[in-house]
Amino acid sequence: MGRSLSPILRREMENLDKDAHSRRSAMKALKSYMKELDSKPIPMFLAQVSQTKETGSLSGECTISLYEVLARVHGVKIVPQINSIMATIIKTLASSAGSFPLQQACSKVVPAIARYGIHPTTPEDKKRNIIHSLCKPLSDSLLGSHESLTSGAALCLKALIDSDHWRFAADEMVNRVCQNVSGALEEKSTQTNAHMGLVMALAKRNAKIVEPYARLWIQEGLRILNAGVVEGNSQKQLSAIQMANFLMRCLDPLSILSELELIIEEMEKCQSDQMAYVKGAAFEVLQTARRIGADKGSKLEFMKCEGDCTEEFAGNVYPTTPEDKKRNIIHSLCNPLSDSLLGSQESLTSGAALCLKALIDSDNWRFAADEMVNRVCQNVSGALEEKSTQTNAHMGLVMALAKRNATIVEPYARLWIQAGLRILNAGVVEGNSQKRLSAIQMVNFLMRCLDPLSILSELELIIEEMEKCQSDQMAYVKGAAFEVLQTARRIGADKGSKLEFMKCEGDCTEEFAGNVYSNTLRKRVRSLQDPSNVYSKSYEKRARRYRRLSFSDKGGPESVSSTDVIPVDADLQVSYEVVPENEAEIQMSTIKSARPKVAVKLLCGLTFALIAVAMALLWINDQGEGHEGYYPVPT
Structure with a gap:
């Protein structure tokens, strides 16, 4: 050529x-x-x-x-x-x-x-x-x-x-x-x-795609920094510090939270470096790391509220974004948080759980791949096994997953129920009423959101533990446990006769079919949770009477901060007031309240019958008088 x-x-x-x-x-x-x-x-x-x-x-x-x-x-x-x-x-x-x-x-x-x-x-x-x-x-x-x-x-x-x-x-x-x-x-x-x-x-x-690599790059940057110190190469030290600083400024702080302590430690060492520009660059990184880590132990307060957190994590998904890219965005957001659920650093794990819950509660969570949801379920299951990660945030994450991904979550239901009961017992030993309440809330939420068949094998254990809680000194713990106890008894009452608590086979099929929408699920589950129609109104009256009593009760050896209670969906909110322990008492009061209604019905029926008889007699009388006027009387 x-x-x-x-x-x-x-x-x-x-x-x-x-x-x-x-x-x-x-x-x-x-x-x-x-x-x-x-x-x-x-x-x-x-x-x-x-x-x-x-x-x-x-x-x-x-x-x-x-x-x-x-x-x-x-x-x-x-x-x-x-x-x-x-x-x-x-x-x-x-x-x-x-x-x-x-x-x-x-x-x-x-x-x-x-x-x-x-x-x-x-x-x-x-x-x-x-x-x-x-x-x-x-x-x-x-x-x-x-x-x-x-x-x-x-x-x-x-x-x-x-x-x-x-x-x-x-x-x-x-x-x-x-x-x-x-x-x-x-x-x-x-x-x-x-x-x-x-x-x-x-x-x-490409910040979103890069975030899963952030921790690895931070670690490599710090190794290069130490190598530069050994070699006496100030240019290599400066480049490594600049890279760490750039990653901290450009990427989501959550993706490098686990490396903050190591960053601060290495940057403090650099304050004794002979080169002024190395010392100055290290000081800037040190200040940035301290600002990011200042609130990491207080539920990541750099995110002002849960709404801001959701907007921060899911705001990059637009209607015109391709489906595969939407999945990649959610994966990039979720992957580092999911990996942070496991570990001994409670502030990191609980913060990651809080942010994951906010992401799951957002509308864009529907783009998450099933594999990613399964990975989160596996990691939160592992976290609930460790005492250091049995936090309210992790239990709140479990409830968010059960609400949004019920079908995928069901295989983990038994494991989470067992973990919740262990946390409940730990709360009893520690005298931590908030931990007890959170564990009961989680168990109750799983029973109400998931297919009852997935937790049938744990019903006896649930009933046993909730009966123990009826002697708890705290009224709200006792009330929450009683509601779980009633739910478990209703689910287990006919488990040997093909779950007859479902009224007909059509309803049963529809209820267990899987991917039902959240609004339908709430209504169906609420119908299963309500008492029988025979004494439902009386039950509500008795509950209101005991609610007034529980509000007036301010004593007790323990107190709970209202800010620590796990948030639950408004449609599925449960009440934790004291309720009567004796069902026979409820039924008797119901029968008594039903008697006046029966008397009223009888009285109305008799009145109607008397009016009908009177009207018939008047009509017959009118007919007789008419005939007499028509035919002349013979003389």
Whole structure:
């Protein structure tokens, strides 16, 4: 191919290796030639440039700059040649011997091809393919022992990510770059400033996708910082500190909460560094970390309220967002929080549970994949096994999951019921009435929201524990336990006769079918929870009488803060006032109240009958008088 080019062009390319004047003259001539070049000879020209570069007869920087000019002049016509150009760039970077000017020249070519090769009228899938063709060879080059290639590839990728056309990159491609740069940061030979710059560019442009990698990158940054201290490399120390600072500022603070203590510890060590700029950068990171961590032990008060938390986490899902991207957004939000549910650091686990509950309560939780819901269920199940994570926030998370994902949650119902009863007993031992109340609330909520068949095997244990609670000193604990006790008895009363508490097979089928909407579920479950129609009104009157008594009772050895009570949906709110323990007493009072009604009905019936008889007699009398007037009396 190269022989088909004119001898004049070949001579101008040879002049690139001569003095500066000859080089400038040759570049001017080559630019003029490329402007007049048709699209057909472009492959031949590129092959000649690449071949000459391999023989070492061209200056690397000038060769690479020719590609930039070619992209600017020919625009979309250069797209079919992207693979050839990128192969030449990779070879150039590999042979650059760490030359920064040559790496910088390559980093200008890649975004230039994206800029001029993508036209506004280009189809979306073709735009993604162009970015993929530019990004893939560079991403694959991030890993390896060849430092000049890996650092050059990182520099080119950073330039591409900083360009406006990076928005066309597919999420899969962004994830691939994140994975490769994570692997590169683990190897000492690829812990370069270019790689850390690439991390900061990703955090700036793709924050939601990057968040799952935040903890890993923070840890790698601190290791690079310590390596810089050992090597006496202040530039490496500064780059590592800048990367940590950038991640803390760009990403959701929840994604790096678990690393705050380590960050603060390392930044405090840097306050004794001899270099003023290292000390100043470390101090800024230290202040940022302290601000983020100041309220992490008080239920993450940097989120002003649950509504703000929901808006913060789910506000990036728009109606026009594709379904797969919606799932990815929810996954990116949920994954770090779910992983934080397990651990010995109570402030982190309870804070993560609170934020997860806010996300689940939001309308956008419907985009969560079933696998993600299952993962949250598994992690919260593990958290409830550990004493340090048996918090009100975790039990509130269980109730939120039962409300929004009843069908997926049902396999975990027995495990959560058992955990709730263990927490109840722990609250009894500790004298913690709030823990007892929260555990009873969770058990009650699971019984009301889930299929009764999923917890039938635990009914006897529930009844046994709730009967024990009837001797509790706290009225609200006793009342809550009594309601759970009544519910459990009603569910278990006919469990041996095909669950006759469902009125007919149609209702049973509809109730157990699974994916019922929350409003229908609330109504159906409430109908199962209500007492029999025979004495329902009397039951309400008795409950109101005992409610007045419980409000007047202010004594007791324990008190509960109203701010610590787990929030429950208004439609499913339960009352925890003292109720009568003897059902016979309720029934007797019901019968007494029903007698006056029966008497009234009898009286009304008798009155109606008397009126009817009187009307009949009057009518007969009128008929008799009429006949007498019609026939004359004989004389």
